[in-house]
Every structure is written in structure tokens, then in C-alpha cells.
Amino acid sequence: MKYKLILLIILIISCRNNDDNIYSENILKREEIESNDSLEYSQYIDCNTLIRGKIDDDNDTDFYQINPTNGFVMDFTMSFYNLDANIHMDIISSDNDTIFSIHSKDISNYNGLMEFKDILLNDDVYYFKLNADKECKYNLKFIFNDDYLPSNEIEPNNKINEANIIHYPNEMVYGYFIKYYFNVDEYIKPYIKKSGLIDIDFYEIKNDTDINTSINIKLEYSKDIDMILFDENYNYLKQGINQLNTSFEANKKYYIALICYGYEYITDRYVLHYEFN
Structure with missing residues (x-):
């Protein structure tokens, strides 16, 4: 199984729309760079970075790229400002295989903030594909560390x-x-x-x-x-x-x-x- 993603310790889809923790750490703050509407033009994201972006309409798709170091885990947070928008996010491998998809409409306790903590990724390129059915501003935050547990899905x-x-x-x-x-x-x-x-x-x-x-x-x-x-x-x-x-x-x-x-x-x-x- 070439492309693996280990979900470790905590996966939280928060029922609070609270951005305080988005800005609480000393991380780089960057704006979305258009056009990033394809894998080819995906915006590269360094570790410990916060991206501020916007989905203009249901025809707009934003792509981001990360390249983690093998053995490091990632904390990944998404905050959305339009609670009426149905958010769809895919994590895609370098071979264009979808590792998994998340739809906000499928989450019973969704209320604008999604947190994924301690995700272990292989040393490879990954893409985040993000779209919505309505106009929506968002924040994406990526934090990397090397502290994780080995026995997980x-x-x-x-x-x-x-x-x-x-x-x-x-x-x-x-x-x-x-x-x-x-x-x-x-x-x-x-x-x-x-x-x-x-x-x-x-x-x-x-x-x-x-x-x-x-x-x-x-x-x-x-x-x-x-x-x-x-x-x-x-x-x-x-x-x-x-x-x-x-x-x-x-x-x-x-x-x-x-x-x-x-x-x-x-x-x-x-x-x-x-x-x-």
C-alpha cells in the first residue's frame, strides 16, 4: 500500500465556530495566490503556515500542495465563515489517487471548524482540493511536529x-x-x-x-x-x-x-x- 495516511490520537470536527486557536501560535500567515485551480497550479504550503483564502462560487476550486518529511505528523485546521456552504475537501496523492474525502454535510456535529490532529504522512507530495457550493472565506493552518504514536489506523x-x-x-x-x-x-x-x-x-x-x-x-x-x-x-x-x-x-x-x-x-x-x- 504505497500511499498511507495514519490518523493518530485525535480527529475532531468541532461544534464551535471559534477561530481563536487559529491565530494563537507563532506561524507564518499567507494569502491564497490565484490562480490555484488545478493540481498543476496548486499553491505550495510550508510547515507552520496559515493560509487565508476564499471560494468565490460553486465553480471555484482551490488546490494546495504539501511535501512533508517522512515520520513527521501534521496538525491541520480548516475554519469556514459561511455555515450555509457545503464544504468538500479531498486529500490526493502524487499519483492523483484520492486518499479520503470529507463533506461537511455528512458530519453530524459540524459547525464551521474542522481539526485533524496528529496525521502521519509518508515522505511524498500531497494535494488538498477544496471547493464549496456557495461563496465562502476560509483559513487553513498546517503545523508539523515529530511526536506521534505508532499503533493507529x-x-x-x-x-x-x-x-x-x-x-x-x-x-x-x-x-x-x-x-x-x-x-x-x-x-x-x-x-x-x-x-x-x-x-x-x-x-x-x-x-x-x-x-x-x-x-x-x-x-x-x-x-x-x-x-x-x-x-x-x-x-x-x-x-x-x-x-x-x-x-x-x-x-x-x-x-x-x-x-x-x-x-x-x-x-x-x-x-x-x-x-x-
């Missing part, structure tokens, strides 16, 4: 062959359900509901020992989430809600699918781990 992981690895029992993996616009993996399609899908996250676990045992897979989250277990050949085994007990055969690999349903998502972080019975 890596996006994209919504297909079984992109599953994140949980390396050992009781390793806590943190992640988020963010609404994606993707084609559902063929292996899981027969086992999910026909509508209301928000996100699917896949994880891989493996028994590297010669001992047959059993485990309990646990998901800690603020709402009920479907869990489906597959064997190493992608065959369906069983499913449950927020928890699964299963055999854990020697030298076998398994895949866990977390399926979140709804029509708006919340931004609580989940915790996934497994333990021996």
Missing part, C-alpha cells in the same frame, strides 16, 4: 487486501469512521446492508505460534458496529456487534472487517484489540 484500509496489521494481542489500535465514497470489496459485499454505509475498516491478525487457541476481538466505540471475520482465503467465518469470540488456529491468518452504518457520522475515535480467552 492507516488509510486507506477499506478493502481486504489493504488491511492494517494488528501485530500482537492487546495491541490497541485507534481509528475513525469517516464517510468514504468507494467501491465495496467483492468479498464483503454479500454480507453488508444495501444502504446507509459510512465506512469499512479492515484489519489483519495472525497466530504465529504452533498452538491452537481462542481469542476475543473487542471494539470500543460510542455506537454499535458490525464486525465480520474472514479466514486467510477471504472466506466468511462469523459476525457480531462490537465483539467476536473465535478460534485462533496455529499459523493461520484472519481478517476483521468493521462496518459503520448511518447517514451522518460522528467523530469519536474507536479502539480495537484482541485478547486470549
